[in-house]
Amino acid sequence: MKKTKQIKIRDVLVGGGAPIAVQSMTNTDTRDAKATLAQIRALADAGCDIVRCAVPDMQAAEALREICANSPLPVVADIHFDYRLALAAIESGVDKIRLNPGNIGGADRVQAVVKAAKARHLPIRIGVNSGSVEKHILEKFGGPTPEAMVESALYHVGLLNDCDFDDICISIKSSSVPNTMQAYLLASEKTDYPLHLGVTEAGTEYMGTIKSAAGIGGLLALGVGDTIRVSLTDDPVKEVYAAKAILKAVGRAEEGINVVSCPTCGRTRINLIDIAKEVEQRCQSIRGKKMKVAVMGCVVNGPGEAREADLGIAGGDGVGLIFRRGEIIKKVPQEQLVDALMDEIAQYEGE
Template sequence: MKQTKQIAVGGVKVGGGAPVAVQSMTNTDTRDADATLAQIEALAGAGCHIVRCAVPDMQAAEALRTICAKSPIPVVADIHFDYRLALASIEVGVQKIRLNPGNIGGADRVHEVVRAAKARRIPIRIGVNSGSVEKEILARFGGPTPEAMVESALYHVKLLNDCNFDDICISIKSSSVPDTMRAYLLAHEQTDYPLHLGVTEAGTEYMGTVKSAAGIGGLLALGVGDTIRVSLTDDPVKEIYAANAILKAVGRNDDGINVVSCPTCGRTRIDLIGIAKEVEQRCASIHGKKLKVAVMGCAVNGPGEAREADLGIAGGAGEGLIFRKGEIVRKVPQDELVDALMEEIERS
């Protein structure tokens, strides 16, 4: 696995072999500091490591003073076009800027932002997507191809490098999963900067999660990516649950409870679907334990098929078995199965 440069976003390390950091973006009005902080608290509680806030005007930039001071996780300012908003956000204490230097005016403005970022020792994320590629590059490549998006990202990188700035992270997103993957693979080959993975405009919870799992998960499985954001048209907290599920699925995060379950069949005699959903829901907020928990529908084959699980349940006719490492611990009625399993998890 290729090792990228490492940057620090507040106390969170990104790249250079650090664990993959999970990010999200608030959808509150940043000018409402209380509402924004409440959402950040919820995101942090769900397992978010870094949060980004939109900065549309100076009032929002000033609100970041309170937000940054009280936020439990590092705050990133999302800046478009106006370099003064970047300077104001840096001054009030953000730990990272998301900004494309080619979109904020001349070299003097880029130098001003770089000087401020250097003084506070904060990184800059360059964020390119299929809708933001420069016209000249679009014309040369015939559209927002993966090659065009990478070319655009490297153009912005050069503007920062020309200012002797190297504390950089890159994202290159498209709503097309194949284009997104191709772009990140090209960037992975051409640069050592940490990559922020995501599929932009992915959609609502269902399709957005599917697209993100395919694109982000596929890249992570190939050893590409240092930090991720699942973009959903929904409550941002759901982005965190989806992101952490993707990390678990590709073996990049073993913290918490990894719930596995069988798909049910004609032998199932308990409400396995309802039980599996309840177990998953109750285990979602558990951190600090590294357990694989199996929810199986068949009391005959369940313990054997899930022998590698630390704990599990296997159903029978209105009752089920609690097992540990494939060995049966006890038999309990169906309506006590989940509570009994949670007790075993608590003891582990």
């Protein structure tokens, strides 16, 4: 796994071997500080590490003052085109700026933003997607290819480097999973800046989660990526749950309970589908533990097949077994099975 430079967003470290940070973005009107803060708190409760807020106008930039003062998470200001909004957001106390310096005007404006960011020790994220590549780069590559997106990102990096600014994070997103993966892999070869992973315009909860799992999960499995966001056309809290699940799936989660379950078959004598969903839902908000929990359909094969699980349950005919590392520790009535498992999880201290 390639080690990138490290940046700091309030108290969250990104890159340089730090744990993968999960990000999301509010979809409230940023000018409504109360509603935005309520959503940020919900995201924090779900396990989010960093939150981004849109800054469409000066009123939104001013509202960030209250938001940043009360947010439990580091706040990133999302800026497009107007450098004055970036300066106002920095003055309001944000912890990071998302901005493409090539889109805000001349070198004097870039220098003004860099000077303000340096004074507050704030990083800047350059965010390129397939729809934002500069015209001359599109003409060079014949379209928004992975190579074109990477060249666009490095163009913006160069503008910041020219101002002696190096506290940078990069994202290079496409709605195409293969193009996204190719772009990030190419970027990881060309730069040491931390990479923020995501598949843009991924879609609704169902398809968006699948595309994000394929793209983000595939890159993380290859050792590429320092922070992630799952983009969904849905409640942002669902983005966090999906991102945490991806981290569990590729073994990059620092904590959390990874629930595995069998697909059921003709031997199953319990309502395994509902039981597995209940276990997964109840485990979702547990903090401070890292473990694997198995939900298996039958007592014949269950404990043996899930021997590597820290804890698990296997269904029988009206009763179920609870096992630890493949060893059966108790038998309980089916209706008490999930509660008994949750009690064991609560008491589990690891091996």
